[in-house]
Amino acid sequence: MLKKILRQAIALSVLSFGLNANAQLFDFGSDLQGWAEDFQSGGMPNGTVSHSPTGGASGDGALMLVRATNNANFGFRNVATGTGIDATTNKFIRIVYRNNTTATEIRVDGLNGNGDAILGNSGAADDFINFPIVANSTEFVTTFLDMSAFTSWEGNLQNFLMLVRRNFPDAAGQSFLLDEIEFIDSIPTGEFSEFIKNPNFEDGSTIADMYTNFFPNGERSITNADAQDGNQSLRLFFPTAPVAAAWNFTSPMNTNKTAYSPTFASGTNLQVRMWVRTNRTSPVVINGRIELSLGGSTATTPIVAITTTRTDQDWEELTFDFVSTIEFDQARFWFGTAHPGNATLQLQAGDEVFFDNLNAFVDDDVVLSIASISNTKLEGASVNASNGTITVSGANLDAVYTITGQEVEATGLSSGLYIVKISQGDKEEVVKVAM
């Protein structure tokens, strides 16, 4: 029986929202709600803060910062009423923003409830609290800033500011839009689909859940630019052509991995399904593998490479099948874009790849199967693989590729997965077939 631990933390998520009774939300719906350009140097402003009535992810109003220096910022002061930000209770900051500037860092600054500078735990004047952000972005993203580790984040804040820093000047017309900022006492509990944390990239997801130390030259974000389910997905964007495969790991090492008891035996079947979409009209190759561990011993399964089939820029579901190579009690999924070195399949500058709605399964009884006849969307066409030969009826057979992107003849093939390019008049399609 296929087993799946379904999003077991949904109830906990609802509960944690309930516990955020003291949350303080600023959504900039009709005005700046007490926020302004705040920290000035030598009497000259570091930027211009204004209200954008139609800014924001859903066009419902946002704070807009146009930078004038590397210390450009927006801040909150409400000395008149004495009602500040409750940093004693609310240890996390949720921001929804679009950073269409060259800045790569947000700094949290100001004075705490005791009138002391909000600094890192050393208290030294150069111990700043900085968070990285992606520059020159045209999309809104949600990020949670964790202030709980900083002892200076304390008291009723009357003077709070965030600097949008580095790489000034910006090009004409560039700005930072803050759609929402909310001070909350906890981050929504992460959901799990089996051994994958936050599989839908919804509230509670941060890019930290996609820990990696191998992402050579691209940008990653949790985005609401598109989603297969809910409102958000994971987006990889390549401003320049990738120079290598890019990997994402679904949990930081040794953290938040599901621990199974009893353990699973070597030879256990595992399966991950996920939805992928690209902005390309040609296929890409997506890599998956699983890292297994037991008592300090780790092993990774061989890479499973799947070539996408859609050429209409819509979502498609990929299914990755694995077999464990060791006994294990913990597992995590690695995935990313391959680097096949093939002109047709290779990602290019400007390409983006979205991932959403991951589901993981682990059980001894998962039956791994792939079809030897592939359905196509071209009317009356079919692709068949048997006896080492791929044949196409009702369409032209244009090319056959291996799963790693090498073009091969349609005959004399060994068993495995193949990518077949077919056409019917001016309609083209790429299908997968197993020999």
Ligand SMILES: [Ca+2]
């Ligand atoms: Ca808003």
Ligand SMILES: [Ca+2]
């Ligand atoms: Ca989603």
